[in-house]
Amino acid sequence: MNPIDPRVHQALDGEISPDSLPPELRRQVERLESAAALLVRVPSLEGVERRVMAIIARPAPTRLRRLTRWLVTPHSLVLRVRPVWSVALAAVAVLFAIIPVRETGVRLGREEGVAQFVARFPGAQSVAVVGSFNDWAPGSIPMEDRDHDGVWRASVVLPAGTHEYMFVVDGERWVADPLAGRYVADDFGRENSLLIVRPAHR
């Protein structure tokens, strides 16, 4: 591959005027610009909007259906082992606990369990859990820090299975659980934490 004269790149990046280039270099600029211009027009494709609106108008798939689909679809999982010292700094800890019905007073279905979220965010004004179980809606599962020690907690009844989640701090900062132990890349350049909930009644 022949390198292009740096002035051609400068002209294409708008840093210098193409008129200041010698004819041969100006011809290269024009050739690339006209190639790009030819690529701007694409054949029109009808129906994408109708198709998308029809899909989103349908009721969202049930959690069980989403879970089933997730389980049968290949995923790339990124597993990381964190050093012990991160525990001291940890913002978050998650327990996957099965709390008996008599302790919580919550009547759990056969395919449900209770996930306890524990997070350490000193100075935060609010912390919420978002995830595949609440359509990533901030605010629907707020966490509490009753003794103002910076440790936030929430317990949630969830369908048994694997869920993706993050924490939203002060309504705007999305943070993965550093101690989750399991992560999965999403489509938005982030890594979501993974949570496994086991059924309370086996």
Add this chain to the structure above:
Amino acid sequence: MSIRSDPSDPEVVARVLGGDQEAFGILIRRYEPGLLRYATRMLGNGDAAADAVAEGLVRAYRHLASCREPVRLRTWLYRIVANRCKSHLARHSTSDVSLEEAPPMADPADTEAEVERAEQVALVERALERLSPEKRQAFVLKHVEGMSYEEMAAVTGERIPALKMRVHRAREALLEALEEYR
């Protein structure tokens, strides 16, 4: 007399999140042409591009609440569709229909100028197809979608110096390919 302007992206996002599902159509009409163009140029196939864009828009709708900066919705949508295209390319090592196998169809009603233009487009498409997906993406985002390097960084997750280098390499490879086809 008041002039009614189109609602901004953050306004439309707020409406959709507030339950106005139909408002998502505004965003589709606003960004679909560019997203389809990007996907078509990346995948070299209109049907695959339409699938990637439709899938991307559905995902965008379902995850709209996680769009942290609705003011930058455009790059957020491109990022989602770019990931759909990446998945498609990973599943299909070559484009579904090679442009070599599908030369431009000349309509008898086309004028000579239109036929010539179609040939030029095919030539550039073939040259673009020879680029690696990373270089092709860099060239398309920069020169076809007209994005700044900052916007490209938001779409690709890459650093700006790496993107500049990729655009330079793409220009060189494309120019060389175009010279070969002359």
